[in-house]
Amino acid sequence: MLPNLKAEKLDPRVRRTRGLILAAFERLIAEKGFESISVQEVTDRAQINRATFYAHFPDKYALLDYSIGVRFRQEMERRTLNACHYTPDNLRNMILAVCDFLVHLHSDCAQPHQQFESLVEGTLKKGIFDLLSHWLKQTKSRSSTEIPATVATWAIYGLASLYSHNKKRPALEKFVDDALPLVAVNLEQFT
Amino acid sequence: MLPNLKAEKLDPRVRRTRGLILAAFERLIAEKGFESISVQEVTDRAQINRATFYAHFPDKYALLDYSIGVRFRQEMERRTLNACHYTPDNLRNMILAVCDFLVHLHSDCAQPHQQFESLVEGTLKKGIFDLLSHWLKQTKSRSSTEIPATVATWAIYGLASLYSHNKKRPALEKFVDDALPLVAVNLEQFT
DNA sequence: TTGAATCTGTTGGATAAGCAACACGGGAGA
DNA sequence: TCTCCCGTGTTGCTTATCCAACAGATTCAA
Numbered sequence: 001m002l003p004n005l006k007a008e009k010l011d012p013r014v015r016r017t018r019g020l021i022l023a024a025f026e027r028l029i030a031e032k033g034f035e036s037i038s039v040q041e042v043t044d045r046a047q048i049n050r051a052t053f054y055a056h057f058p059d060k061y062a063l064l065d066y067s068i069g070v071r072f073r074q075e076m077e078r079r080t081l082n083a084c085h086y087t088p089d090n091l092r093n094m095i096l097a098v099c100d101f102l103v104h105l106h107s108d109c110a111q112p113h114q115q116f117e118s119l120v121e122g123t124l125k126k127g128i129f130d131l132l133s134h135w136l137k138q139t140k141s142r143s144s145t146e147i148p149a150t151v152a153t154w155a156i157y158g159l160a161s162l163y164s165h166n167k168k169r170p171a172l173e174k175f176v177d178d179a180l181p182l183v184a185v186n187l188e189q190f191t
Numbered sequence: 192m193l194p195n196l197k198a199e200k201l202d203p204r205v206r207r208t209r210g211l212i213l214a215a216f217e218r219l220i221a222e223k224g225f226e227s228i229s230v231q232e233v234t235d236r237a238q239i240n241r242a243t244f245y246a247h248f249p250d251k252y253a254l255l256d257y258s259i260g261v262r263f264r265q266e267m268e269r270r271t272l273n274a275c276h277y278t279p280d281n282l283r284n285m286i287l288a289v290c291d292f293l294v295h296l297h298s299d300c301a302q303p304h305q306q307f308e309s310l311v312e313g314t315l316k317k318g319i320f321d322l323l324s325h326w327l328k329q330t331k332s333r334s335s336t337e338i339p340a341t342v343a344t345w346a347i348y349g350l351a352s353l354y355s356h357n358k359k360r361p362a363l364e365k366f367v368d369d370a371l372p373l374v375a376v377n378l379e380q381f382t
Numbered sequence: 383t384t385g386a387a388t389c390t391g392t393t394g395g396a397t398a399a400g401c402a403a404c405a406c407g408g409g410a411g412a
Numbered sequence: 413t414c415t416c417c418c419g420t421g422t423t424g425c426t427t428a429t430c431c432a433a434c435a436g437a438t439t440c441a442a
Binding site: 202204205208239240241242243246 | 397398399400401
Binding site for chain 4: 202203204229230231241242245249250
């Protein structure tokens with residue numbers, strides 16, 4: 001079972017602190033981009049002590065990781081893709097979701113730089129991979145899921161990256177429908 | 192010197208907790224009125240432990256007191272009436288402010304009951320009295336300020352109460368200009 | 383080069399907030 | 413009447429957060 005967002009029974013202080021840090025961080029990212037943010041700015045805006053930040057995150061890169069992960073899982077939950085299994089249609093919806101996610105991320109974030117992008121890529125691929133693996137393991141097929149999930153993950157992220165960086169983007173639905181069969185063929189055995 | 196709102200150097204945890212309690216309380220008051228609110232509801236919404244509430248306020252009546260006091264001082268600060276001295280014009284502005292305050296309080300608050308009203312009255316009169324006394328003490332006049340400040344306080348609150356309960360209210364400016372001389376005459380010696 | 387300024391991570395001890403439990407009291411309903 | 417439920421305040425102990433201080437890295441200007 002994928003860990004649900006609200007299922008975790010945390011100390012309320014921890015939940016509150018993380019929420020404050022996250023909110024401050026996301027507003028700052030929208031204002032001035034990831035690279036130029038300092039930990040101090042985040043903690044000032046979040047109204048928490050700087051030492052407390054380090055009790056939760058090793059550095060601002062870990063915070064970015066966390067932020068992207070939370071947002072991704074929230075989006076999957078919103079589309080009810082977190083509690084289902086593999087079908088070509090679910091796959092289609094997931095690709096749509098990832099494309100959407102990247103497009104919004106780029107418009108929400110001032111000055112996306114190289115480092116930022118590659119961190120996002122890593123986190124997002126992990127999210128996609130985990131969700132896909134979760135789907136595939138629910139099928140009766142005995143075959144290993146690692147390789148097909150990896151292939152599909154990279155393909156999906158690649159598609160979304162292509163789409164989101166495209167200056168004049170085609171209609172999303174059309175784009176995804178063109179690409180879907182190429183990904184789905186690798187996962188046929190799990191249908 | 193009247194205590195400034197941001198001047199107090201409080202533990203940030205205390206500041207945060209009070210802010211959360213206050214915000215939760217004010218939203219609840221707008222939703223269901225003061226009487227039917229329980230301490231538990233406030234703390235649940237504020238994401239605060241119930242025991243923590245009692246570390247800050249004896250009960251919900253003290254919270255109402257605090258809330259009204261903060262809002263009143265904020266409003267006076269906004270109108271820069273907190274750092275000035277007695278003049279008829281400042282007095283006029285203060286009466287305008289108190290009327291405004293009561294009108295908005297009644298519209299923000301679902302089901303204002305008797306107990307609610309009398310608590311508000313006490314807190315507000317204390318605020319008015321303190322501010323007036325602060326003004327009067329800055330004049331060269333040697334006379335005692337207690338009696339004139341008391342008379343003016345009650346008069347001002349009475350005016351605002353009358354105005355805010357009036358079904359079809361006259362224009363505020365006209366109302367105040369009619370009443371102003373009656374209050375000002377008691378404070379003439381401090382001009 | 384030097385020095386001032388700013389940010390990063392880390393630490394030990396102080397303090398606020400959380401938690402679970404308790405006694406108490408006021409309904410609501412059998 | 414009795415019991416059950418719910419809200420109020422209170423308490424001792426645990427835990428998260430705050431704080432002040434530190435050493436090291438980076439930048440920038442004199």
